Each structure stands twice: as structure tokens, then as C-alpha cells.
Amino acid sequence: MNNITLDIESFSSVDISKSGVYRYAESPDFEILLFACSVDGKPVKVYDLACGEKVPDEILKALTDEKIIKHSFNASFERICLSRYLGLPPGTYLSPEGWHCDMVWAATLGLPQSLEGVGAVLGLEKQKLSEGKDLIRYFCKPCAPTQSNGGRTRNLPHHAPDKWEIFKSYNLRDVETEMEIQKRLSKFPVPDFVWEEYIIDQQINDRGVLVDMELVNQAITMDHRSREELTKAMKEFTALENPNSVQQMKEWLAENGLMTESLDKKAVAELMKNAPPELCKVLSLRQQLAKSAVKKYQAMQNAVCADNRARGLFRFYGANRTGRFSSKNIQLQNLCRNSMSDLDQARALVRSGDYDAVSMLYEDVPDTLSQLVRTAFIPPEGKLFYVADFSAIEARVIAWLAGExxxxxxxxxxxxxxxxxxxxxxxxxxxxxxxxxxxxxxxxxxxxxxxxxxxxxxxxxxxxxxxxxxxxxxxxxxxxxxxxNPNIVKFWWAVDKAVMKAITERTTTETHGLTFTCRSGMLFITLPSGRKLAYVKPRIGMNQFGGESVTYEGIGATKKWERIESYGPKFVENIVQAIARDILCYAMKTLRHCSIVMHIHDEVVIEADPHMSLDAVCELMGRTPPWADGLILEAAGYITPFYKKD
Structure with missing residues (x-):
């Protein structure tokens, strides 16, 4: 046995879309229903676990054998769920060594990050069955008790035998689709060093980060009270039935001599510059109501496991144009910046539930709660956070590439x-x-x-x-x-020319240490690290100004698969951000002996004993990769008892 392609179907009362797979698989009623797999490319077999069938021992052993490659689409789902199925202790999971995620494979080639999407773009003969969503809703999630279903809260195989047989076919087809994807992508394998990065990513996701649930729960309670008081004050000022209504508020402002097309943050701030005091008060209340951090705190409540650690917060290759990471479950990429000088005091007051003190000392309760979101992430007792980040990483990379x-x-x-x-x-x-x-x-x-x-x-x-x-x-x-910056400007258009030539002549071109290749209906840009950026079905088209431009297929601003227009500076942006990502991954490899719990943009957060040297962490992080000779990097950091923006 060399490799297995597998797919499972499971039940849990936890909503995976809100809580993530770690919390989902931790539910007491979690159960794997179906296990489909193909060993070494042989015909797919489905094991009906819900009806008493067993997965053969040799396959179960293979799950823990790091030398046998396990393929799955969104492999972290299967790996975490199977960790529970195999009875591993809470907080411990199957090693990611030996697991290859076909979703990551697709992302490295600029393809959609869904099995259905990849199948459609590749035009596969065996595509994901469309009735799958209804079957998952029926068998994999709790159902509402009704008189017609006898008051049950879950649908089992014997409740709909015909549907169950179709569900088994759906499970089997998913594996067949994955195998066909592997076959189609076999000319473009994922480099081993990218799989090493994936393993580190999975280890960080498995480790998770501790969340101060006392702070989170008190913040949610305070937010609820604050919103009630702000809404009451708004009603008293305006006499509106629903002062949160944009339409009602715009009409009320117009009646009071203040016309506006929008009530977004910028528009309200502009209105307040010249509005009379009584209208300023209403607009200020509206701003406070709009600045609610409660969704972030609620996301923490949903995501934490039994040990109060939030896991699975990072999506490897989340941005498939550059390969950068993205966030899931708790959105870490847009946390509110903290500017309060007395962050410790504000945090202590919220944590103790002293709403009156918070309201009196800080006036703007929603803003205070927003600034404290970061501080909900904490190290375990006896440890501290070591936070280090790159200084001006994109500015350094573009200067290095362009020779400025x-x-x-x-x-x-x-x-x-x-x-x-x-x-x-x-x-x-x-x-x-x-x-x-x-x-x-x-x-x-x-x-x-x-x-x-x-x-x-x-x-x-x-x-x-x-x-x-x-x-x-x-x-x-x-x-x-x-x-x-004349050399940077020249760099933009040198890349533009190289891309154009590669696509037009179906050839390989080079500039500024980058290689551009067009083959098999793909444009590849090889970065200094050896990693490739991929653009699907590139061609030369006409832009809105009547000039030539490059277009390719990908997920656009509409979140749908479409043709996207690009040009030199935009490719440069992709290249620079991709190299910044490669530098972060190199630093994470260098620091892999440390307990990295989070990384946000170009920053890493490590939980460690107080005796660790911050200077050593920054020195290790700031090392220039061997493939970036001449690039000058610098990392700076700080030590903190809770996460914050220094």
C-alpha cells in the first residue's frame, strides 16, 4: 500500500460552518457515517459505518503510517474527524505527516477551492453529484422535530433507505472525482517544500491558541447592555421606531436639515464636522452602535474546544493567487487596532463585568470592547506571548527585486x-x-x-x-x-512585457530573477523560492482604454469563476506578496521548534516560558532565506501577557 484517497460523511449537532472541524468533531454525538476509499488507485469501496460495517484493519493502520500518502479534498476535515474515530485523546490529532490535501493542490494551480468547482473548471467526466447538499442536510445535521417525523431530531438510514443508498453513491463519487483530479493535475505536482509548509500549518492549527473565555463572555454581556442603552438613547433623541434602520435615519436627518446618501463610517464622520450639536450627538450614538465587536467574541465562543483553545484558525493557501494564508472561524486578518494607553486596566474591568466603571471611564463602550478583542487571546499560565513581525516586508521585497x-x-x-x-x-x-x-x-x-x-x-x-x-x-x-523610485516603475513594465511575451509566443521569458512560462493552458511565474504562481487559461485581450491586456480565469471580486483582467503592476503586487509569504514560511520553518500559535499578515505569535530570549526569536525570524541573496530583512518584537498590537 502506497497511497489512499479517502472521503468521509459524518454527523454532529455542532454547526461546522460556525465552529470549525475541531469543535465539530468534539461533540458527544459526533459520528462517522460513511468511509469511502481507494487503495493505490483500485476501485472505490464504501464502508457503511452507520449500518454496522467496519473499516479493514490494514486501512486503519495506514491512517497512522506517515509513509503512506493519504489524499483527501480539504484533508484537515478527514484527519481531525478520523482522530476522534480512532479514539485519540482530546487535543491530540493524527500527524499531518503523510497527508496530502487535494484542495491545496488545486489552489497551487489557481483553481477553485471546492471539489465541485474544480470538477467544473477541469470538465471532469465524473463530477461531484449535485444532490449532495440535500443529502448532507438530511443525514449529517440535526432535523427539526415535527408531528410527521415522530418528533425525532435526527434522520437515520432506516428513515429513508432510498436516500441512504444515493448518499453512499455520493460518497463513492467524491473519491472518484478526487482521483480524476489527481490524474489531471499529475503533470504539476506540489513541491515537497510546500508540503513541509502545509505540515507546519496543520501543526499550528492543531495546537490552537488559548482564549480568555471569562473576558469573552463578559464582553458579550456588556455589548448587549451597551446596545440596549444606545438604542434607547437614539429612540429618545429621534422618536424613531427603529433607529438602526438606515432608511429611517436618513429620512430623520433630512427632516432636520442634514442630507446624506450614505451612513457608512466615512460619511458619518464627515457629517459630524459641520452638524449642529444635537445632530452630532445622534450621529455619535449611531457610530457607537455600528462599532460592535460582538461578532468577533461570538466567533470565539463558537470556535473554542473543551480546553478553551481555538483551533483551525488558518487556511493554508487561502489566497490562491499568491499562496498567502487566510483566516477561518475567527477572522484574524482585520482585528481592530488597540490605541488605549491603559489596556490592562480596561481589560481587567471588562473581565470583572464592571459595566458601570467601563461606561464611566471610557464613555464609548463599543470602541473599548473592539480594542480589547485582540487581548482575548492569551498564553497559558506561566507562559507569555512573544510577538515578532517583519518590518516593511513588501517595501523591502519590491526594492530588492527592482534594484532600487x-x-x-x-x-x-x-x-x-x-x-x-x-x-x-x-x-x-x-x-x-x-x-x-x-x-x-x-x-x-x-x-x-x-x-x-x-x-x-x-x-x-x-x-x-x-x-x-x-x-x-x-x-x-x-x-x-x-x-x-524609477527602478520600481521600470520593474512594473518589465514584468508586463515578460508576461505578454510568454503568453503571445507560448515561450519562457525572464526578468529581475523571475521566470515566466506559458504551457498546458497555464501561465506560471517562478519565484526566487522555486514556488510557482499559476494563472489559468491566459490570453491577450483588449482593456477598457483600447490597449492590450492580459486576462486569465479565476475567482474574481464576485466570488465566482470568471475572466480577470491584469497587467504588469498587478502581477508585481502578486509576486511581491507571494515572496513575502515565502519569507514568512521560511521564518516559520526556522522557528518550528517554538510553539507558534498564531500568525497574522507578517507577524508570528509564540507562547513560551518567560526565560526565552526575544532577541533570539527576532534574529531567527529575520534571517534571509538562502534563495534571497541581498535582501535585507529585519524583525522586531515584544513580550506580552495577552495579544495586542504594540
Whole structure:
């Protein structure tokens, strides 16, 4: 036995879409119903566990044999569920060694991250059966008790024998579809080093991170009370039946002399600049109501396991254009920044449930709860969090690729590119954590807006006007940025030319240490790490301005499979972010002996004993990979008893 392709169907009363597979499989009523597998490409067999059949011992042994490759689509689901089936203790799981996820395989080639989606794009002969969703709803989830079903809360095989037989066929077909996908993708295997990264990702997901449930529960209670009080105050001011209604509020404001097309955060902030005091009060209450962190806290409640650790928070290859990680269960990529100077005190008050003190000291309760979301993640007793992140990673990577020497010198001498950009923008000295340090974030926005050919529109989208810049200052800022970074501008269009030539001539081109290859209906961009970015069915089309542009197929802004238009600077953005991801993965490999519990963007969070050296962690994280000779990296960090933004 060399490999197994497998798929399971299971029951649990826990909603997996809200709680994730770890909590799902921990439910007392969790049960595997069907187990379908193919050994070494032989015909698929379905073992009907719900009706008493057993999985053969040699197959069960193979599940724990790291030398036998286990294939599955979204393999973490099968691995975690089978860990419970095999009776492993709570909090321990089958080793991810030897598990290959076909969903990851598809993602490395720019394909959809669903079995149905991949089958449709590849035009497979044996595709996922469409009736599967109804069957899963019927057999795999609790049902509502009714008079007609005898008041039962679960459908078993004997309740619908015909449906059960179809369900078994559905289970079998999933494995056949996976095998056909493997066959079609066999020309483009996933490199071993990417599977090593996947293993580290799965180990981090298995480890999870501890959540302070006392804080979470009290925050949810406070949020509920705060919303009641804010809504009551809004009703008293406006006499509206539902002051949360956008339409009702817009009409009320109009009646009081304030016209607006929108009530989003930016629009309300703009209205408050010139509104009379009584309307300002109403708009302020609305802002507080809109700033509710309760969904994040509720997501924590849903996701934590019995030991209060939230697991499975990261999706490997979540962004299949770049291979970057994404979040699931608890969205970690957009946590509110904390700016409170007395974070410890606010946290202690919320944790103790002292609503009156929080309301009196901080006035804006929703904002306080939002700033405390990060602090709900804590290390176990006797340990601390060591947080380390890369400094200006994208700015460093693009400077290295483009050969922008003055930037490289700045980084070599320990300068801060965001501070320098802010200094140029506001004509004042800017120091991180020092003089005018609050302006550094604005410099960062300008760097991110202009680095990939963004213009005035990009600056506006990133909040340049709200930051104090004037409309007439934006274009000169863009022009100045491009004039001072000529090699980066050349890099954009060198990539554009290389992509165009690769697609037009179906050949291989190179520029700036990158290789562009068009073959088998795919455009591949080989990065310095050896990893490839993939674009499906590329071709040259016409853009809205009448010029030539590259298009390819992928998941677009509509979240549907469609043809997407791109050009040089956009490919550069993909390339730079992909390399930043590869550098993070290299750092995670270097730090794999440490207990990494989270990683957010370009930051890692480690739980460790207080005697660990922060300098050692930052030194290890900041090591330049062997494939990035000349790239200057820097990692900085801090130690904290709870997660926060330093």
C-alpha cells in the first residue's frame, strides 16, 4: 500500500460552518457515517459505518503510517474527524505527516477551492453529484422535530433507505472525482517544500491558541447592555421606531436639515464636522452602535474546544493567487487596532463585568470592547506571548527585486521607509514610537498605494483625505513617489512585457530573477523560492482604454469563476506578496521548534516560558532565506501577557 484517497460523511449537532472541524468533531454525538476509499488507485469501496460495517484493519493502520500518502479534498476535515474515530485523546490529532490535501493542490494551480468547482473548471467526466447538499442536510445535521417525523431530531438510514443508498453513491463519487483530479493535475505536482509548509500549518492549527473565555463572555454581556442603552438613547433623541434602520435615519436627518446618501463610517464622520450639536450627538450614538465587536467574541465562543483553545484558525493557501494564508472561524486578518494607553486596566474591568466603571471611564463602550478583542487571546499560565513581525516586508521585497539602491541603503542603515514617506508627505520629522509617530501609518498607506502603480484613486481609497492630505496634494505625491523610485516603475513594465511575451509566443521569458512560462493552458511565474504562481487559461485581450491586456480565469471580486483582467503592476503586487509569504514560511520553518500559535499578515505569535530570549526569536525570524541573496530583512518584537498590537 502506497497511497489512499479517502472521503468521509459524518454527523454532529455542532454547526461546522460556525465552529470549525475541531469543535465539530468534539461533540458527544459526533459520528462517522460513511468511509469511502481507494487503495493505490483500485476501485472505490464504501464502508457503511452507520449500518454496522467496519473499516479493514490494514486501512486503519495506514491512517497512522506517515509513509503512506493519504489524499483527501480539504484533508484537515478527514484527519481531525478520523482522530476522534480512532479514539485519540482530546487535543491530540493524527500527524499531518503523510497527508496530502487535494484542495491545496488545486489552489497551487489557481483553481477553485471546492471539489465541485474544480470538477467544473477541469470538465471532469465524473463530477461531484449535485444532490449532495440535500443529502448532507438530511443525514449529517440535526432535523427539526415535527408531528410527521415522530418528533425525532435526527434522520437515520432506516428513515429513508432510498436516500441512504444515493448518499453512499455520493460518497463513492467524491473519491472518484478526487482521483480524476489527481490524474489531471499529475503533470504539476506540489513541491515537497510546500508540503513541509502545509505540515507546519496543520501543526499550528492543531495546537490552537488559548482564549480568555471569562473576558469573552463578559464582553458579550456588556455589548448587549451597551446596545440596549444606545438604542434607547437614539429612540429618545429621534422618536424613531427603529433607529438602526438606515432608511429611517436618513429620512430623520433630512427632516432636520442634514442630507446624506450614505451612513457608512466615512460619511458619518464627515457629517459630524459641520452638524449642529444635537445632530452630532445622534450621529455619535449611531457610530457607537455600528462599532460592535460582538461578532468577533461570538466567533470565539463558537470556535473554542473543551480546553478553551481555538483551533483551525488558518487556511493554508487561502489566497490562491499568491499562496498567502487566510483566516477561518475567527477572522484574524482585520482585528481592530488597540490605541488605549491603559489596556490592562480596561481589560481587567471588562473581565470583572464592571459595566458601570467601563461606561464611566471610557464613555464609548463599543470602541473599548473592539480594542480589547485582540487581548482575548492569551498564553497559558506561566507562559507569555512573544510577538515578532517583519518590518516593511513588501517595501523591502519590491526594492530588492527592482534594484532600487537608495531604498536598500536605507534598510541597510536601519532606516524606516514608512517614516521617510510620512516625512516627505507632511514635511516634518517622523520617528516610529517617537516624534510625530502617529504619522507613520499614513506613510505606510502611501507606500502601499503607490508601490503597485496606484494613483490618486488608490490614495483616496486608503484614506489619504481623512488623514489630512488635500486633494491637490495627491497627484504631486504620486508623481514624486514615482520619480524617486524609477527602478520600481521600470520593474512594473518589465514584468508586463515578460508576461505578454510568454503568453503571445507560448515561450519562457525572464526578468529581475523571475521566470515566466506559458504551457498546458497555464501561465506560471517562478519565484526566487522555486514556488510557482499559476494563472489559468491566459490570453491577450483588449482593456477598457483600447490597449492590450492580459486576462486569465479565476475567482474574481464576485466570488465566482470568471475572466480577470491584469497587467504588469498587478502581477508585481502578486509576486511581491507571494515572496513575502515565502519569507514568512521560511521564518516559520526556522522557528518550528517554538510553539507558534498564531500568525497574522507578517507577524508570528509564540507562547513560551518567560526565560526565552526575544532577541533570539527576532534574529531567527529575520534571517534571509538562502534563495534571497541581498535582501535585507529585519524583525522586531515584544513580550506580552495577552495579544495586542504594540
Amino acid at each position: 539602491k537608495w531604498r536598500m541603503e536605507l534598510f541597510k542603515n536601519g532606516g524606516d521607509i514608512y517614516c521617510m514617506s510620512a516625512s516627505q508627505m507632511f514635511k516634518v520629522r517622523v520617528e516610529k514610537h517617537g516624534v510625530n509617530g502617529h504619522l507613520r501609518q499614513k506613510g505606510k498607506v502611501a507606500e502601499l498605494a503607490c508601490g503597485y502603480s496606484g494613483g490618486v484613486g488608490a490614495l483616496k481609497a486608503m484614506g489619504a483625505l481623512e488623514m489630512g492630505l488635500k486633494e491637490e496634494e495627491l497627484q504631486p505625491l504620486v508623481t514624486a513617489w514615482r520619480n524617486s
